[in-house]
Amino acid sequence: MDNVELSDAIADFTGLVGRVEETGERVCLVEGGEPTSVLLAAAELAELEHFAGRVEGGVRPRSGAGQGQPFGPDPQGPYLRYVHADGARMTFVRDRVVVAELRSVAELDWLEGRTRTARQGYMSPKRAAAFEEFLARQGPVGDGVAWIAASWRCQQPFTHLVFLRGPAAEDVALAYGADAQDIADGLMLHQVEERDAREGTDDLTRVLAFGEENGWTWLGYDDFDDAFSRSLDPPAEKQITLSATTAKAIYEFSYFENGVYQNPFPIETGAEDRRDMYELIWYTPGEAPFAAEAPLSFLNLHLRIAEKAGNWTDNIALFFEGLERAFGLALPRDAITSGHVRCARPARR
Known part of the structure; x- marks a missing residue:
């Protein structure tokens, strides 16, 4: 997983979203050398949400205040960026199909932990x-x-x-x-x-x-x-x-x-x-x-x-x-x- 400075990505995510869409690999955004958020494929997040939702209890970490992005879809090359109400989470869409999501490191760690627990009892x-x-x-x-x-x-x-x-x-x-x-x-x-x-x-x-x-x-x-x-x-x-x-x-x-x-x-x-x-x-x-x-x-x-x-x-x-x-x-x-x-x-x- 590559690390990219948040300041270099915040204005235009086009290249990073394209990389995630093409390879399926995550990109970690860092600020001052510290990981803050992760850009990942929408399909991967959907899978995490599916399994994590099967585990009861626990409080999902809330994202901190974001960069104050404007309301409404924000064109980013061939993509549209939708910034969530917390100003930190983001969804990227191409041709009305969700291709990538941005989540905080804390929230992603929480989802992955619950997913591991749920998978232990899962059978095809x-x-x-x-x-x-x-x-x-x-x-x-x-x-x-x-x-x-x-x-x-x-x-x-x-x-x-x-x-x-x-x-x-x-x-x-x-x-x-x-x-x-x-x-x-x-x-x-x-x-x-x-x-x-x-x-x-x-x-x-x-x-x-x-x-x-x-x-x-x-x-x-x-x-x-x-x-x-x-x-x-x-x-x-x-x-x-x-x-x-x-x-x-x-x-x-x-x-x-x-x-x-x-x-x-x-x-x-x-x-x-x-x-x-x-x-x-x-x-x-x-x-x-x-x-x-x-x-x-x-x-x-x-x-x-x-x-x-x-x-x-x-x-x-x-x-x-x-x-x-x-x-x-x-x-x-x-x-x-x-x-x-x-x-x-x-x-x-």
């Missing part, structure tokens, strides 16, 4: 089809989680399932307010169940079951009396929560990354900018539940694969299978159903 239609076929051949990790969907829907064996990436299971259990002695003793779920049957107690609905599968810590518990705190400091790298309230037919899903809620759908104008859950009854097989620009749009592909696999007909089980495919979630089926998983009661207060 051909690659996406091949990836979809590859995923279709992959089974769940371990037992997966779809197997528990039917009983979870009836609040059995737990009303809440939580999956956390990062912290160890015992650390999470302690942070949630589980009894340290129960954790140290290695209390098992079947022991609590047997004691309930023997002594007429009801501790099974008040314990926190926990374990680790495929790099995730999982928790299972009933949330009838807010016995557990449900908070971590610092938050987990990733956290998925599934909660069932059968009496109200409310089945919720939420996903956080580093404590930041990943809103599952775009916000309409005037609506609240944060929502804390997605209701699974909103999911209809055959329809993409998350808009393309939503943070959770990547789940659409995995849900479609689950639908094509035909392992389940129940909507919630299908959604669970989509989650297990997307995140590699798993729960030990035999261990949970037989009660051979660790658990702890709430810490004594």
Whole structure:
């Protein structure tokens, strides 16, 4: 990329625009030896804007005050120059076709950074089809989680399932307010169940079951009396929560990354900018539940694969299978159903 002094170019961009149009290469304008702006092909800027627009958040740098160019099209050889309202950005047109754009270095750096982020998740239609076929051949990790969907829907064996990436299971259990002695003793779920049957107690609905599968810590518990705190400091790298309230037919899903809620759908104008859950009854097989620009749009592909696999007909089980495919979630089926998983009661207060 060639450097040209701004003072040499500002009066007449004809030669520079012609070079960009012919070669597609950028030209950097400098002032006092410092890069200030870049002249680039309009097609290249369009591509940057396309991908950068797929990344949410961030404030686009504003161009500083320009040279005070006159209003209206400014002939520059075979081109017309249109100076934007900020006086710094410019658009160059030949025969009613945009051929080049001038943008500040700061704005271009911002666009390129967001474009790199967006491209990491981009696949061409051909690659996406091949990836979809590859995923279709992959089974769940371990037992997966779809197997528990039917009983979870009836609040059995737990009303809440939580999956956390990062912290160890015992650390999470302690942070949630589980009894340290129960954790140290290695209390098992079947022991609590047997004691309930023997002594007429009801501790099974008040314990926190926990374990680790495929790099995730999982928790299972009933949330009838807010016995557990449900908070971590610092938050987990990733956290998925599934909660069932059968009496109200409310089945919720939420996903956080580093404590930041990943809103599952775009916000309409005037609506609240944060929502804390997605209701699974909103999911209809055959329809993409998350808009393309939503943070959770990547789940659409995995849900479609689950639908094509035909392992389940129940909507919630299908959604669970989509989650297990997307995140590699798993729960030990035999261990949970037989009660051979660790658990702890709430810490004594």
